[in-house]
Amino acid sequence: MGLSVTEKLYLYDSLTSNPVVRPDGRKPHQFRPIEVFTDFLPSANGSSRIIASDGSECIVSIKAKVIDHTVEDELIHVEIDIAGQRDDSPQVETMTSLLNNVLEPRGGIDVSKLRLTKRYSFKIFIDVLLLSSASHPVSLISMAIHSALNSTCLPKLVSSFDDLEVEELPTFHDYDLVRLELSAPVVFVAAIVGDSILMDAAAAESEVSNNGLIITWSNGKAISPIRTVALNDSDVKGFDPKILQKAITMVEEYAPDVLRALNNA
Amino acid sequence: MTEVDTETLEVHPITFPPQVLARISPELSLQRHLSLGIRPCLRKFEEFRDVHINQETLSRYNLPDELLPTANSGILGSNVLKCGKTFVITSITGGIVEETLPVETDNLGEEELLDMSEKRDEISKYASVFPIVEVERGRVGAPTDEEMTVSQKLHDCVLHSGIIPKSALNVKCGVRTTDTEGNKTVFYPDEQEDDVTLKQLQQQKKWAYVLYAKIVVFSRTGPVFDLCWNSLIFALRNTRLPRAFIDERATDLTMTVRTRGRSATIKETYDILCDPKKSVQLKLVEPKIGYASSYGLIDLDPEAQINDDEDEDMDQPSSILLADIDTEAEETCIHSTISIIGDSKGNLSNVTLVGGGAKITPEAIKRSLLLSKQRSSDLSTRL
Amino acid sequence: MNVQDRRRLLGPANARPIAFSAEKPVVEEPEKDQDKQESISLRKGLIENSNGSSLIEVSSKDRQFSLMASVYGPRALRGSFTSMASISIQLQNGSQEKYGPTQLREVATFLTSVFNAVVNRSRYPKSGIDIFVYLTYDRDLSQSSSSNISALIPHCITGITLALADAGIEILDLASGGYHNGNVFSFIKNGDEITGFWKDEGVSNDISDSLEICRQSYIRYKSLMVSTLMQK
Numbered sequence: 042m043g044l045s046v047t048e049k050l051y052l053y054d055s056l057t058s059n060p061v062v063r064p065d066g067r068k069p070h071q072f073r074p075i076e077v078f079t080d081f082l083p084s085a086n087g088s089s090r091i092i093a094s095d096g097s098e099c100i101v102s103i104k105a106k107v108i109d110h111t112v113e114d115e116l117i118h119v120e121i122d123i124a125g126q127r128d129d130s131p132q133v134e135t136m137t138s139l140l141n142n143v144l145e146p147r148g149g150i151d152v153s154k155l156r157l158t159k160r161y162s163f164k165i166f167i168d169v170l171l172l173s174s175a176s177h178p179v180s181l182i183s184m185a186i187h188s189a190l191n192s193t194c195l196p197k198l199v200s201s202f203d204d205l206e207v208e209e210l211p212t213f214h215d216y217d218l219v220r221l222e223l224s225a226p227v228v229f230v231a232a233i234v235g236d237s238i239l240m241d242a243a244a245a246e247s248e249v250s251n252n253g254l255i256i257t258w259s260n261g262k263a264i265s266p267i268r269t270v271a272l273n274d275s276d277v278k279g280f281d282p283k284i285l286q287k288a289i290t291m292v293e294e295y296a297p298d299v300l301r302a303l304n305n306a
Numbered sequence: 307m308t309e310v311d312t313e314t315l316e317v318h319p320i321t322f323p324p325q326v327l328a329r330i331s332p333e334l335s336l337q338r339h340l341s342l343g344i345r346p347c348l349r350k351f352e353e354f355r356d357v358h359i360n361q362e363t364l365s366r367y368n369l370p371d372e373l374l375p376t377a378n379s380g381i382l383g384s385n386v387l388k389c390g391k392t393f394v395i396t397s398i399t400g401g402i403v404e405e406t407l408p409v410e411t412d413n414l415g416e417e418e419l420l421d422m423s424e425k426r427d428e429i430s431k432y433a434s435v436f437p438i439v440e441v442e443r444g445r446v447g448a449p450t451d452e453e454m455t456v457s458q459k460l461h462d463c464v465l466h467s468g469i470i471p472k473s474a475l476n477v478k479c480g481v482r483t484t485d486t487e488g489n490k491t492v493f494y495p496d497e498q499e500d501d502v503t504l505k506q507l508q509q510q511k512k513w514a515y516v517l518y519a520k521i522v523v524f525s526r527t528g529p530v531f532d533l534c535w536n537s538l539i540f541a542l543r544n545t546r547l548p549r550a551f552i553d554e555r556a557t558d559l560t561m562t563v564r565t566r567g568r569s570a571t572i573k574e575t576y577d578i579l580c581d582p583k584k585s586v587q588l589k590l591v592e593p594k595i596g597y598a599s600s601y602g603l604i605d606l607d608p609e610a611q612i613n614d615d616e617d618e619d620m621d622q623p624s625s626i627l628l629a630d631i632d633t634e635a636e637e638t639c640i641h642s643t644i645s646i647i648g649d650s651k652g653n654l655s656n657v658t659l660v661g662g663g664a665k666i667t668p669e670a671i672k673r674s675l676l677l678s679k680q681r682s683s684d685l686s687t688r689l
Numbered sequence: 690m691n692v693q694d695r696r697r698l699l700g701p702a703n704a705r706p707i708a709f710s711a712e713k714p715v716v717e718e719p720e721k722d723q724d725k726q727e728s729i730s731l732r733k734g735l736i737e738n739s740n741g742s743s744l745i746e747v748s749s750k751d752r753q754f755s756l757m758a759s760v761y762g763p764r765a766l767r768g769s770f771t772s773m774a775s776i777s778i779q780l781q782n783g784s785q786e787k788y789g790p791t792q793l794r795e796v797a798t799f800l801t802s803v804f805n806a807v808v809n810r811s812r813y814p815k816s817g818i819d820i821f822v823y824l825t826y827d828r829d830l831s832q833s834s835s836s837n838i839s840a841l842i843p844h845c846i847t848g849i850t851l852a853l854a855d856a857g858i859e860i861l862d863l864a865s866g867g868y869h870n871g872n873v874f875s876f877i878k879n880g881d882e883i884t885g886f887w888k889d890e891g892v893s894n895d896i897s898d899s900l901e902i903c904r905q906s907y908i909r910y911k912s913l914m915v916s917t918l919m920q921k
Binding site: 131134135137138139141142252254262265266267268269270271274275277278279280281282284285286289 | 772773775789790791792794795797798799801802803805806871874876877878880881882883884885886887888889890894896897900
Binding site: 373395404443444448458461520525526527548550581 | 700705709761762783830
């Protein structure tokens, strides 16, 4: 459902006015309510289902496998499935590449938590199924991954940590699980409309935005990857360099609140 | 009634600039050019395009020596060939395949039998490369018919011309040993014959190199087979095969294996590795190397001639042999083609005649064989 | 899913690609002064069967690479009416299969969004502009062989802009960019507007420092482009 030219102009004017008037009355940095369900898949080590108020929905499941990290150094692997899209479509591939980049160990994620022994580690497989989305889904997906990882429990190691001398495979407790405290970075999408920056842009707002910014946040600061992204196909324009810094500051200011809300959900 | 018509009728000849005519009626444009003794590309009938080659620039063995240990480029040989406006980039990569041969037997009779049957089968002595030709034309998707046929023809011609003997691709495997201090050294049995202990380390398995060629054609203006062939030959001539060795212990490695043009990561236990520094030249059978050239025959259309003087020149040939077909006009209008792979001495490894337009006369074949000899001797001096 | 490719000659199925026993490269400090000694050469119009094309060769102390950009279009698009040209960008690995397909796809999507803001697309309704970037070679001369695609992005932008200009396609301004410390900026309008920003490494506090440095390299690339376009 595209907007007419007049509707777009009206929306654009109200979004660029000072103060910003958003169609649903939100402040520029305000998020819409989301619903999160965690740990509902019995066959996975961790899972989450996230539903945004516009009906966007995403399911994430986490599975783990024991690998020899001297052979394989990739410990986190993300796979994304978008309903109605082929696996090799540009959107799926771009999203996969971006999220693998977000969860790269050099960024905000602490992979030493996955270390089991001197030789073996857990490898985490994150499977994302995006059921529907009205605007750019990366923020929703990363929040789903974040809460799924928070709910993940992995078997407790009972064998010794130092296994270099004794050639033994790690063995696990039959029932006990340990909560994996792996805090995944969260990705924010900021829409740039004129000189205004809008967090969590709704579908109509994305449609009139001139550009978008993907900003990754972890542990109190914005980290890489950060990049611009076109939120629509028709109104993409350049923007003032100052906006970039402003958007990052905005994310750094409000992200802790968003994370707190997400973790308490 | 007829009188009225003749009064008002005025016939204006329509004239087109040459470029426009070439688009509207390539056939007519070509014929007009030919009648002036020149081709649309402004070459003479038997004139070839000039060829510039750039050897080995992409190859890993072109890197400065100190970078070789860390270089992960797997290009063993390369060539960039520029011919007219078209340029072809060929890069040779390699793989290693384990040969399913019976383990070294002492049964002499059996080996003799094998040898005899192999002699009958001449082709089985030679190997080929596996080329993938990509002609850039601004499209994505499955390979076009042209790309598939050129790839297949390159593969078959390399095999049947017998340039690469199978023996040249055998892996003479070394052994990497780790001494007590953790220093790794690689021994190659053929480099130090006298060492007895190494003989025991000779492995039972047999490996062979497999050569792949990626040939990308940019700015295609005409048929590409001869350009691809010449580029492939130049690239093969500077291909170096890395020395390979096996470790005392089998090593695990992760690597990408290409399937259906996409890369998929597959973990394998890998037990043969290549030396980043040492390499040997790929030994080709030099006398069998030939270069490709193509010719076309076209009938002159008497109606399209620009007859400036009183003609009736009976000894004017009715068809013309054109060397090195290029441009869209020539490609679409010439249906009789001769394609030759041969060396400067006249030894031929492939001749393809396609008659669809003008009659291919023995004289035309003789002439094109002669031209092909000259072209080959010119190309073979480029290295 | 496991369908054999019958259209290409793939060779024996049990062959394994050659693996070099490359020693793990020593990771060096990322602080490099590469912006200074970089020499760059631009050419346009070398691919005959495209509407516009360009070649960029860059060599600096620790990296040498060359890429070709070719533009095909505007071509007529079949299907329903579109009021603006749709741009598609493909990035292709050269002879070295250096970058993964998903990584290339992500960069291509990024470049598409940059050029959506640069090309005057409403001038070409119902048409498609196909852009191909071929990374001919890319050679790391420093020992730290990190497969860093970010540093290539400004040159991709320059190359595509030059090819678009060569094809006679209307653009709002000559776009180019700069790379510094993992930050990539793409500019138009003398650096007053950003059309794209890309950051794959590092933290966020160095962005403002990089901005000015990237703007300078943008201005340098732009003047090079202008002189390339002006010469006959």
